[in-house]
Amino acid sequence: MSTAAAAPRRTPVCIIGAGPAGLLLARLLRLSGIESVVLERRSREHVARRVRAGLLEQGTVQTLRTAGVGARLDREGLEHHGFRWRLPDGSAHRMPFAELCGASVWMYGQQEVVKDLLAAHTAEQSLYFGVEDVRIAELRPDGALVRCTLDGRLTEIACDFVAGCDGFHGVSRPAVPAGELTGHRLDHPVAWLGVLAAAPPLSPELIYAVSDRGFALQSMRSPTVSRLYLSVPPGEGVDHRTDAEIRQELDRRLTGGAGTLPTGPILERVLVPLRSFVAEPMQYRRLFLVGDAAHIVPPSAAKGLNLAVADARLLAEALDGWYAHGRRELLDGYSATALRRAWQGQEFSAAMTALLHPTPQESAFDRRLRGARFERLLSSTAEATAFAEQYTGLARR
Numbered sequence: 001m002s003t004a005a006a007a008p009r010r011t012p013v014c015i016i017g018a019g020p021a022g023l024l025l026a027r028l029l030r031l032s033g034i035e036s037v038v039l040e041r042r043s044r045e046h047v048a049r050r051v052r053a054g055l056l057e058q059g060t061v062q063t064l065r066t067a068g069v070g071a072r073l074d075r076e077g078l079e080h081h082g083f084r085w086r087l088p089d090g091s092a093h094r095m096p097f098a099e100l101c102g103a104s105v106w107m108y109g110q111q112e113v114v115k116d117l118l119a120a121h122t123a124e125q126s127l128y129f130g131v132e133d134v135r136i137a138e139l140r141p142d143g144a145l146v147r148c149t150l151d152g153r154l155t156e157i158a159c160d161f162v163a164g165c166d167g168f169h170g171v172s173r174p175a176v177p178a179g180e181l182t183g184h185r186l187d188h189p190v191a192w193l194g195v196l197a198a199a200p201p202l203s204p205e206l207i208y209a210v211s212d213r214g215f216a217l218q219s220m221r222s223p224t225v226s227r228l229y230l231s232v233p234p235g236e237g238v239d240h241r242t243d244a245e246i247r248q249e250l251d252r253r254l255t256g257g258a259g260t261l262p263t264g265p266i267l268e269r270v271l272v273p274l275r276s277f278v279a280e281p282m283q284y285r286r287l288f289l290v291g292d293a294a295h296i297v298p299p300s301a302a303k304g305l306n307l308a309v310a311d312a313r314l315l316a317e318a319l320d321g322w323y324a325h326g327r328r329e330l331l332d333g334y335s336a337t338a339l340r341r342a343w344q345g346q347e348f349s350a351a352m353t354a355l356l357h358p359t360p361q362e363s364a365f366d367r368r369l370r371g372a373r374f375e376r377l378l379s380s381t382a383e384a385t386a387f388a389e390q391y392t393g394l395a396r397r
């Protein structure tokens with residue numbers, strides 16, 4: 001159901017999708033005095049409940065504070081200064097990224113960011129949920145027309161700009177005519193099974209555990225709720241393993257089978273295929289692609305949400321330049337600027353994915369290469385600092 005009676009027939013900016021990118025863009029535009037209409041396919045409850053990413057870079061936290069939605073994050077978010085590696089020989093090593101590069105990260109669930117953005121939305125703002133059949137009907141050099149079904153009625157919204165914030169499977173990217181956009185795609189030969197568990201984390205810092213059995217990540221959402229991932233074969237179903245099997249496998253990979261992984265009910269499961277995708281350019285006429293609509297990364301380096309936030313901030317600044325000062329350079333440069341960051345995110349995410357995932361197909365040679373890479377990361381301050389900068393900070397630049 002929608003949250004207001006009828007959508008305006010005209011708006012400066014029509015935003016498709018109320019994920020983090022769409023909600024943040026609407027919020028930043030509002031702070032600049034620019035009206036927008038947000039059209040979301042799912043219900044408000046569904047959007048606020050969706051458990052996904054949870055690691056926020058320093059630049060992302062700064063953007064959320066600037067947007068006036070950082071108060072709860074500052075109270076409840078967990079600031080981290082380092083993480084731990086667990087290597088195939090069972091050895092443990094700390095990566096003190098804050099000491100190395102002066103930046104920290106925060107653990108704060110994506111759904112909490114979304115809830116904060118929803119709470120900041122004022123009643124007079126046009127935010128519609130349960131909108132069906134959203135379609136970009138016209139994309140002209142000087143404006144656009146979006147059609148949708150709102151409360152059962154066909155509705156047309158004329159706008160200056162469309163922000164496609166509707167994720168990887170949305171309608172915005174396919175609205176660009178064939179030949180105007182190139183998609184670059186890489187499928188990694190592994191998937192992640194993620195669980196949310198009502199159990200304290202094994203360690204107060206994240207653990208990235210690489211073993212001959214596969215990869216595991218211990219993360220957390222709070223001192224009493226853990227977020228845990230196992231690498232699994234790409235075809236494996238989300239219900240393939242019992243809760244007990246998942247716990248046992250996590251314990252083997254994270255503790256070497258010591259039985260010390262805290263246990264608690266598994267609250268939710270998700271299967272995440274590890275894919276990389278970039279659409280170039282991120283603009284066609286008056287349509288701008290933002291976040292997952294333009295690019296997705298494997299979750300190995302936790303860049304997806306951070307890139308989406310950075311895109312939304314960049315587009316908000318560009319639209320402010322247009323409406324407040326009549327300047328179009330930032331809008332014209334949006335795609336090139338956002339793509340530079342997106343490719344940096346892709347490179348680091350692909351490198352991290354290769355580093356973390358021994359695959360059944362790989363040779364002894366590949367394993368030795370991974371060992372050499374870890375040795376350099378653990379023994380060279382220059383190498384570790386470069387890693388720390390990428391881990392903590394694409395959104396800062």
Ligand SMILES: Cc1cc2nc3c(=O)[nH]c(=O)nc-3n(C[C@H](O)[C@H](O)[C@H](O)COP(=O)(O)OP(=O)(O)OC[C@H]3O[C@@H](n4cnc5c(N)ncnc54)[C@H](O)[C@@H]3O)c2cc1C
Binds near residue numbers: 040054
């Ligand atoms: C299952 C899953 C698990 C993930 N786990 C992690 C993780 O563990 N770590 C990590 O770093 N990253 C993770 N990510 C990536 C991260 O969550 C995304 O990068 C982030 O959500 C991007 O935000 P967004 O606003 O661009 O897109 P989304 O969050 O996908 O939001 C898009 C919005 O558009 C709406 N929409 C779609 N189609 C339409 C339409 N036709 N009309 C109207 N609305 C539409 C959707 O309902 C949604 O609300 C995960 C992603 C997924 C899909």
